[in-house]
Amino acid sequence: MQIVSGTEMRTIDDMTINQYGFEEFALMESAGRAFTEALCQRITRQDRILVFIGGGNNGGDAVICARHLLERGYDVIPLLVVEDTHFKGAAKKHLELFRDFGHEVLHLSSLQVEKSKTIVDQTDVIVDGMLGTGVKGAVREPVATMVSLVNQAKACVFSLDIPSGMPADEAAPEGFGVKADMTITLSNPKETFYLPKYRLYTGKIITVDIGIPAKAQQTITPGKFLITPESVRNNLPVRGPDFHKGKAGRGLLIAGSQVMPGAAALSGEAALRSGAGLLTLGIQAGVTLPLPGACREYMYRLLQVDDGKLECIPLQGYDAVAVGPGLGRDHAIQWEKQFNGYAGTVVVDADGLHQLKGHITKFPLQTKGPVVLTPHPGEMAMLLDCSKEEVEGHRFEKARELAAMGYYVVLKGKNTIIANPDGSLWVNTSGSPALSKGGTGDVLTGMILGMILQGIGLVHALKAAVYIHGACGERTEHVQEAMAVTAGDVINEIGPVIRHLKLMPGPLPVDIEWETVIIE
Template identity: 40%
Template sequence: MQVVTGEEMREMDRYAMDDVGMKEELLMENAGREAAHALERKNTSAAGTKTVVLIGKGNNGGDGFVLARVLQEKGWNVDVLLLSNADAFQGAALYHKDLYERCGFTWGYWSEKESERIQKEYILIVDAMLGTGVKGGLREPFKEAADVLNEAEGTVAAVDIPSGVPSGEDPVPETAVQADFTITLQYPKISAYLQPASPFYGEIEVVDIGLPGAALRKEKEKKQLWTGQDTARTLNKRSVDAHKGDHGRGLLIGGSAAMPGAVRMASTACLYSGAGLLTAAFPSSAAAVPAGAPPEVMMLPLQEENGYFSPEIRADDLSAGAYDAVAAGPGMGRGKGAETLVKQLVEQAGGPLLFDADALYFLPEHIEALQQRRQPVILTPHPGEMARLAGVSVREVTQRRFSLSRETAARYNCCVVLKGPHTLVTMPDGTQTVNTTGNEALARGGTGDILTGMILGMLLQRQEIQPAVSNAVYLHGLAADFAVEHEFDSYAMASSDIISYLPPAFRSIISSL
């Protein structure tokens, strides 16, 4: 499913009306009617409950008039309150206001008296005040109304987007409606997957308002949610007559005397993600790596200095060209040896190359070499690492996840996996996928190492890069979801506990093939 900004959604509406010939009144009828049906599904016994719909003068308000009419025709007890002057309605919104009135239904104006009733009397409060076209902070009376809704005892349902919340990467104003439930029209808006906007949506249901598929195909920036259906559709099937070489030969580089567990977790996750053969390269003094890694992992201890890779190491020591894919970074530190390895891998590694953790630190000095590589490179930064790669603040990374990821992927000629809630995978051509799994249990040290191993395992399956990486991210989050659902509390668990849930996560996808 595509993800869009408000501007992109309006351009699709324009195409449907001007180029295809759909009437705006029809699109608004579809939107309001589907939103009403969503409320019926959400509130199966609510036909007799007291409901109020708050309406502004724009298209969102027009949707609200349709919704109120449809619900009242089905016997719902619905009041409608306008926050704009009745004379201010225009176009399709005016048409549906007049239709609402001609059907015999009435409305009133927002007032202080009504605001008191909203806080106490209504079971369901529908926010159809402002849509995706609003910029900046809320003005009165919308600001007051948002404050009232945020303190109300009833359930707040927003149409398309909570009033005041931007549809794109603009900052969230001081006051915005905190919805319990948002009925998003046609396509989710990207702010639903950004912080701090995401929590304002509450639960999201997307409804189809009948836009032609040609409208979506006109969009230049392709952003889509990555779901279990996508993973099931793109996950490689394993042949019954395959041998270990068919599932790839991988090299994982990392670890140190201080951080041996990073390679151990990454190695295990890689094996559990389908790798045929895996070699772990680590400083020779990191003895805990061979002691704790799965017995299937082949070991390549390398020259070390003070517990970290020695600056004397050369890529030839690794025979990197003999592997189908290489990953580097977990636990390796930022010493001269790590810097040497990263430089040589960028210049000499022949297959897909993944950089994570400390390896990312050195990449801004190698942009030109990365741009010239013909084989894919995958970067897996968290927001702090992304800030260094992009040369911006962590705050800007958080606010501009979509646009900054596109800029960085193009600049480095890499696939960028920006980790965090709704991890974002961006290809050099700007194509983006938004992950739909995962929970707060992933916010702990070591989960990124597990993801590195999983991506390496997927790269070894000879898939296209985008589905390989997106599938690893999806299954990584799904394993965390299973762990919390079936056994652990997100407080009381370790990152390594997630690995034991990789088999059921894979099984849940494979069983649906």
């Protein structure tokens, strides 16, 4: 499932209409109808419906929705928030058709604000078709007053394509808009749906297919995609009857310190629970690991510290190395000496990232294999010399900026982003507030290491680890309060979540990119 900015959506629409000859009028009909179908599955015949109609193509879609609802016998008030003169092209034709079929629209200009407030108060369902991806700048009157009215309404609000007023481009200045209960988005989820500043706007997100050809979608490169459970399931490691531990990789985890031994234990156990075949823990000599746990299952390599530097470990025989959880910053990793020419995968997290900072531009050139960085927003800000707010406001851009230095980036947070050095992105939708606790990041690093070791391909491994980690958080909430969940509880869900994924009912979709998905 591809995610797009508003600008990219316009490019796709232009290709569809101008390059492939699709009629704009018919495409709009398809959009309005797909929206209505999804809407009708969620409302009842008794609902009083108010359809807010703007003057652009989003309003055109809303006119079509109002027509279909009326033709199906629903109780509908179509309310035009601008004058007829705003309507152009296909939207204008659809408005004319609406009237030709004998339907009437109410004009906002003919109502007092008090009257419009009464109408809103008496409504059960609001269709928000005022502004779509074409919004520019802050919402102007009279739409701004209507946005406020909608946000105070008791009615269930369904935004058409995107909540009115909210921009569809990450680069646009922050906008104020409708706060929907559900957004039924056309063709592709918009990138801003996955930014923290707009989290309260979309409500649940549903994507509907409006018949845009795949060829038009493929013109957007590098692409941004949602991680779907189906795509994770299709690429999970499989163990045949002749399987043995050597086939599940040999990993090295350099982690832990006197004050944070638990981070090493959590990461290591998560790597093993995610399928790692053999794991060695490289840990500073003298650190006492908390027992029990998975500490029994891995091998140890005690690291000496000399002159403030951590001893280097020969890396032959290790398929991947993860470095950083709980490591501290006092004992320096000798990046160049330790990893020079190493052809396996290196994963750097937590204190490892702080230590890597001074080597950030050189490091990908010193290793032969891929390097994965797993920063949270604060660590990302540190790596890119910007503020955490800048990272959170521009998560796609910042993930790509770091990836362009030659890294695979896992930018953590709600809707974790995976970025490829070529700029391709994957966005996660699983997760839970239960994961907001110390140690869950260490668990994710271990899971990433475990998945990488099983040889399913680096991006598939990252997608699987990130998705399953989020799903583990969701599952912990079924049996206990989110606030009570610990990182150890998350580890305990890895096996059940993978089992659940593997047993998912139904045939596998041939091409998930074109499935309609419901994102809770």
